[in-house]
Amino acid sequence: MESLISLVNQMQRACTALGDHGEQNALPTLWDSLPTIAVVGGQSSGKSSVLESIVGKDFLPRGSGIVTRRPLVLQLRKIDGGREYAEFLHLPEKRFTDFAAVRQEISDETDRETGTTKQISSVPIHLSICSPNAVNLTLVDLPGLTKVAVDGQSDSVVKDIENMVRSYVQKPNCIILAISPANQDLATSDAIKVSREVDPKGERTFGVLTKIDLMDKGTDAVHILEGNSYRLQYPWVGVVNRSQADINENVDMMGARRREREYFSSSSEYRHLAQRMGSEHLAEMLSKHLETVIKSRIPGMLSLITKTIAELESELGQLGKPIAADAGGKLYKVIEICRIFDQIYKEHLDGLRSGGAKIYHVFDHQLPSALKKLQFDKQLSMENVKKLITEADGYQPHLMAPEQGYRRLIESSLITMRGPADAAVDAVHAILKELACKALSETVELKQYPALRVAVGNAAVESLERMRDESKRSALKLVDMECSYLTVEFFRRLPQDVEKGGVPSQSIFDRYSETHLRRIGVTVLSYVTSVCATLRNSIPKSIVYSQVREAKRSLLDQYLLNLGRMAPQCVSTLLSEDPAVMELRSSLGKRLELYKSAQAAIEAVSWSR
Numbered sequence: 157m158e159s160l161i162s163l164v165n166q167m168q169r170a171c172t173a174l175g176d177h178g179e180q181n182a183l184p185t186l187w188d189s190l191p192t193i194a195v196v197g198g199q200s201s202g203k204s205s206v207l208e209s210i211v212g213k214d215f216l217p218r219g220s221g222i223v224t225r226r227p228l229v230l231q232l233r234k235i236d237g238g239r240e241y242a243e244f245l246h247l248p249e250k251r252f253t254d255f256a257a258v259r260q261e262i263s264d265e266t267d268r269e270t271g272t273t274k275q276i277s278s279v280p281i282h283l284s285i286c287s288p289n290a291v292n293l294t295l296v297d298l299p300g301l302t303k304v305a306v307d308g309q310s311d312s313v314v315k316d317i318e319n320m321v322r323s324y325v326q327k328p329n330c331i332i333l334a335i336s337p338a339n340q341d342l343a344t345s346d347a348i349k350v351s352r353e354v355d356p357k358g359e360r361t362f363g364v365l366t367k368i369d370l371m372d373k374g375t376d377a378v379h380i381l382e383g384n385s386y387r388l389q390y391p392w393v394g395v396v397n398r399s400q401a402d403i404n405e406n407v408d409m410m411g412a413r414r415r416e417r418e419y420f421s422s423s424s425e426y427r428h429l430a431q432r433m434g435s436e437h438l439a440e441m442l443s444k445h446l447e448t449v450i451k452s453r454i455p456g457m458l459s460l461i462t463k464t465i466a467e468l469e470s471e472l473g474q475l476g477k478p479i480a481a482d483a484g485g486k487l488y489k490v491i492e493i494c495r496i497f498d499q500i501y502k503e504h505l506d507g508l509r510s511g512g513a514k515i516y517h518v519f520d521h522q523l524p525s526a527l528k529k530l531q532f533d534k535q536l537s538m539e540n541v542k543k544l545i546t547e548a549d550g551y552q553p554h555l556m557a558p559e560q561g562y563r564r565l566i567e568s569s570l571i572t573m574r575g576p577a578d579a580a581v582d583a584v585h586a587i588l589k590e591l592a593c594k595a596l597s598e599t600v601e602l603k604q605y606p607a608l609r610v611a612v613g614n615a616a617v618e619s620l621e622r623m624r625d626e627s628k629r630s631a632l633k634l635v636d637m638e639c640s641y642l643t644v645e646f647f648r649r650l651p652q653d654v655e656k657g658g659v660p661s662q663s664i665f666d667r668y669s670e671t672h673l674r675r676i677g678v679t680v681l682s683y684v685t686s687v688c689a690t691l692r693n694s695i696p697k698s699i700v701y702s703q704v705r706e707a708k709r710s711l712l713d714q715y716l717l718n719l720g721r722m723a724p725q726c727v728s729t730l731l732s733e734d735p736a737v738m739e740l741r742s743s744l745g746k747r748l749e750l751y752k753s754a755q756a757a758i759e760a761v762s763w764s765r
Contacts, residue, residue: 160447160450160451160454160761161292161293161294161443161446161447161450162233162292163754163757163758163761164190164191164294164450165231165233165284165294166757167186167190167750167754168187168190168192168229168231168282168294169229169231169245169282169284170750170753170754171185171186171187171190171750186457186460186461186464186750186751186754188327188329189329189453189456189457189460189461190329190453190457191329191330191331191446191449191450191453192294192296192324192327192329192330192331193293193294193295193296193330193331193332193333193442193446194295194296194298194321194324194325194330194331194332194333195207195295195296195297195298195333195335196298196301196321196325196332196333196334196335196346196347196350196351197300197301197334197335197336197346197347198300198301198302198345198346198347199300199301199302200300200337201300201335201336201337201345201346201347201366202335202337202366202367202395202397203224203297203300203335203366204216204218204223204224204297205366205397205398206335206364206366206395206397206435206438207230207295207297208409209395209397209398209409209412209413209416209435210232210293210295210435210438210439210442211230211232211285211287211290211409212287212289212290212409212410212413213240213255213258213285213287213409214255214256214259214403214409215242215255215258215259215262215285216228216259216262216297217259217262217263217266218403223300224297224298224299224300225266225270225274225275225276225277225299226265226266226269226270226276226277226278226279226280226281226299227278227279227280227281227296227297227298227299227320227324228262228280228281228283228296228297229280229281229282229283229294229295229296230283230285230294230295230296230297231282231283231284231285231293231294232284232285232287232290232291232292232293232294232295232439233284233285233286233287233290233292234286234287234288234290234291234292235286235287235288235290236288237288238288239253240253240285240286240287240288240289240290241253241285241286242255242258242283242284242285242286243283243284243286244261244265244281244282244283244284245281245282245283245284246265246281246282247261258283262281262283265281266281275310275313276299276313276316276317276320278320278323280296291439291440291442291443292443292446292447293439293442293443293446294446295333295442296324298320298321298324299317299320299321300317301317301318301321301346301347301350302314302317318350321350322350322354325350325351325354325355326354328360329449329453330360331360331361331362331442331445331446331449332347332351332354332355332360332361332362333362333364333442334347334348334350334351334361334362334363334364335347335364335366336348336363336364336365336366337365337366337367337370338365338366338367338368338370338371338377338380338394339367339370339371339372342380342385342386348363348386357389358387358388358389358390359389360389361388361389361390362388362390362393362438362441362442362445363380363386363388363390363392363393364392364393364394364395364438365377365380365381365392365393365394365395366394366395366397367397368394368395368396368426369396369419376425376426377394378425378426378429380392381393381394381426381429381433382429390441390445391432393432393433393434393437393438393441394420394426394429394433394434395416395433395434395435395438396415396416396419396420396434397412397416397435398412413434413435413436416434416435416436417430417434417436420433420434454758457754457758458755458758458759461751461754461755461758462755464747464751465748465751465752465755468744468747468748468751469748471744472741472744472745472748474600474603475604475737475740475741475744476600476601476603476604476741478738478741479731479733483724483727483728486724486727486728486731487719487720487724487727489731490608490719490727490730490731491716491719492601493599493601493602493605493608493612494612494712494715494716494719496599496601497595497596497599497602497612497712498711498712500595500598500599501591501592501595501616501707501708501711502708504591504594504595505591505704505707505708506708509594509598511587511590511591511594512591514587514590515584515587515588515704518580518583518584518587518696519580519696519699522579522580522583523576523577523579523580523692523695523696524692526575526576526579526580527573527576527688527691527692530572530573530575530576530688532569532572532681532684536565536569536677536680536681537677538670538673538674538677540565542673544561544564544565544568545558545561545565545673545676547561547564558676561676562642562647562676562679562680563642565676565677565680566639566642566680566683566684567639569680569681569684570635570638570639570684570687571635571639573635573638573687573688573691574632574635574636576695577631577632577634577635577691577695578628578631578632580631580695580696580699581624581627581628581631581699581703582624582628584627584699584703584704585620585621585623585624585627585703588620588623588703588704588707589617589620592613592616592617592620592711593613596609596612596613596616604733604737605730605731605732605733606732606733606734607729607730607731607732608730608731611715611730612712612715615712615714615715616711616712616715618714619707619710619711619712619713619714619715620703620707620711623702623703623706623707624703626702626703626706627698627699627702627703630698630701630702631695631698631699631702634691634694634695634698635691638687638690638691642683643683643686646682646683646686647679647683
């Protein structure tokens with residue numbers, strides 16, 4: 157069991173080093189799962205004297221007002237011999253054998269955190285004391301509860317101390333060591349008041365009665381020590397601490413303990429309780445109880461540790477791995493992330509991820525609808541047909557079918573198809589850009605490097621714009637080719653009278669009759685409709701060839717080519733991270749290491765027993 161207490165001590169030290177010391181944490185932490193004995197008492201209740209008596213050394217600062225202004229995590233460790241010594245977590249390389257220096261360091265370290273203004277802080281000081289005369293025990297000495305702020309302290313200090321004490325004692329794994337002076341009414345005890353609120357059944361509270369020897373003559377504390385005044389699950393313990401005169405005369409702790417034993421054994425009032433009175437009995441009782449509690453908490457501790465390890469690993473996975481230090485490793489990292497982005501983009505186009513189907517919608521609905529909405533009424537109106545036919549004749553009226561007039565009518569109609577072709581290219585371009593944005597957001601690795609994310613996004617957009625321009629040229633060429641060459645076979649299949657522009661018996665002066673013009677318009681419309689059907693199929697092929705296929709094949713090719721020519725410092729800039737992310741990764745990594753080592757250590761100790 158000593159190995160378990162030692163393990164808990166190590167984990168508490170590690171938690172303190174990581175800033176996870178159980179104060180005002182929104183979520184359960186490893187510290188919260190570790191059993192802790194919190195020492196609670198009002199000012200002048202004898203709290204410091206009890207702690208020094210348990211330790212057997214003078215080591216706590218003394219004075220008027222609020223002396224303890226930060227929690228002190230005090231870990232006692234029994235050693236098999238040698239000289240006793242103390243160590244602070246913030247001074248890991250230094251051992252203190254002079255306990256007057258320990259007292260001074262506690263005071264100095266408090267001032268380093270709070271300043272000399274006598275304010276309080278929730279950040280604990282971590283002190284380990286190793287001695288042959290100690291028991292394995294961990295205590296947290298909390299600032300004394302008070303009702304009045306002293307000079308140099310804000311008015312809120314009274315409430316601040318109470319909140320700090322509550323933050324420790326309200327946690328279910330906290331064992332409360334409630335210190336109350338016997339020469340005051342127990343009903344006014346600050347420690348009992350707080351413990352009663354958070355532990356109304358007294359299931360995790362140990363009552364300690366100090367200053368028994370200072371009670372008025374004719375009075376005693378037997379009714380309290382026997383549990384008749386305020387009953388707790390565990391028996392009350394009375395202690396007799398050194399007086400101020402003893403402290404001034406440098407009476408050692410061993411002598412003080414001996415006098416304490418003599419007081420209880422020789423007192424007629426307390427002789428029957430002497431077996432469970434005194435600071436030595438208190439220390440041994442607390443040590444055994446802590447061992448029992450730790451053993452009962454092991455399953456819960458392991459469960460929390462296992463769950464937290466999974467959460468930390470998941471969060472670290474989202475933050476990404478730290479970058480390589482060498483230039484080659486950084487370049488490889490950039491290329492690797494670009495390939496991941498490119499693969500995600502292809503999956504969108506291929507239907508493995510959402511979005512690619514929008515392109516088919518452009519070809520199957522948007523383009524046909526736009527072609528169908530083209531109105532040839534203006535081009536093929538009787539007035540326009542007559543105008544173009546007449547202008548095509550020049551000074552010489554046509555003898556047969558008005559070929560030049562036909563050509564001009566067809567060209568003026570076909571040229572309007574450039575609009576739908578242009579719009580289809582732009583629509584597909586917008587979809588490809590949208591999918592690029594989706595791929596950027598879904599490439600987890602890019603979240604780690606904002607500069608690279610911007611560079612890859614810009615490179616993708618620039619590449620898509622080049623493909624759009626090429627696709628637009630190709631699609632519009634299809635329309636222009638239809639305008640530049642008319643299919644002769646279409647006209648050869650027309651009826652003879654339509655082909656010639658009228659019946660043979662028709663007079664030359666009737667060549668512009670309404671019937672004649674209407675037949676020309678119908679003929680042109682028929683041809684234009686045929687070309688529309690052809691373009692409806694050929695424009696999508698051109699767009700896919702020039703845009704979609706190229707986006708799949710070479711979206712980042714130009715960027716990767718430029719990347720190879722980039723200076724190493726520029727590559728490093730691409731992989732610059734937000735300092736807050738780097739700090740968070742480091743913090744999470746340290747916590748993960750702590751939890752994994754705690755898991756291995758607890759399991760090893762558990763299996764060994």
